[in-house]
Amino acid sequence: MKNVLLLKAGDAAHSVRLGVGDYEHWFVESLAPGGCRFDILHVHRGARLPDSATGYDAVMMTGSPASVTQPEPWMERAAEFMLGAAAHGVPVLGVCFGHQLLAYAHGARVVRNHHGREIGTVEVSLSEEGREDPLFDGLPERFTVQATHEDIVEEAPTGATVLAGNMNTAVQALAFGPLIRGVQFHPEVHPAAMRALILARAEKLEVEATARGHGRGERVPRLLAGLAPSPAGQRILRNFVERFT
Secondary structure: OEEEEEEEOOOOOHHHHHHHOOHHHHHHHHHHHHOEEEEEEEHHHOOOOOOOOOOOOEEEEOOOOOOOOOOOHHHHHHHHHHHHHHHOOOOEEEEOHHHHHHHHHOOOOEEEOOOOOEEEEEEEEEOHHHHHOHHHOOOOOEEEEEEEEOEEEOOOOOOOEEEEEOOOOOOOEEEEOOOEEEEOOEOOOOHHHHHHHHHHOHHHHHHHHHHOOOOOOOHHHHHHHOOOOOHHHHHHHHHHHHHHO
């Protein structure tokens, strides 16, 4: 049994929570059947972090509606904790917001994506280094995952390696040394959860599409029609637990 400390960095919209659960539920759903138990800390609400990650096999951080472009004290504390955990031999995985916070902690700039929001089922491609990284063991060079984000890591910080990217977001996955990984996409999210996320943001998505010159009422149906299974996501999470701990 692997003990995982999950740093919860935000809350899903009320309609999403009612239908498919909150962020932490999707991690537990993906990994608990394989032998993981979770302690969940609501760090975005000021939950006290432990003095160290001793006793845990891994630390993970969820996504968040919050933005690293507007750093808050709790973000700084969580970033320091994750770096400290890795320094003491505990592997760390940051997802979406968590990925961006790790990059920020390593000196990268996190910015609004000039390509606009990426949401839905998307394809990402592994870099040469990504094809050799144990996080992506057993996956093809290109695979589909679920994604939803407006911010991106502008470029890899010094010492980090880009493992995956796509046309919307060049830095879809990063390696920060041997024990820290970040992924911009959401390996924990399944299509039903992504559907709920799209519907919860439907009005905003249509406004964004109209502002970019697309016909109103087109984007949400197109996104929903494009939803597809993403088994690679669960494989990535399991690779992290099995290969890094």
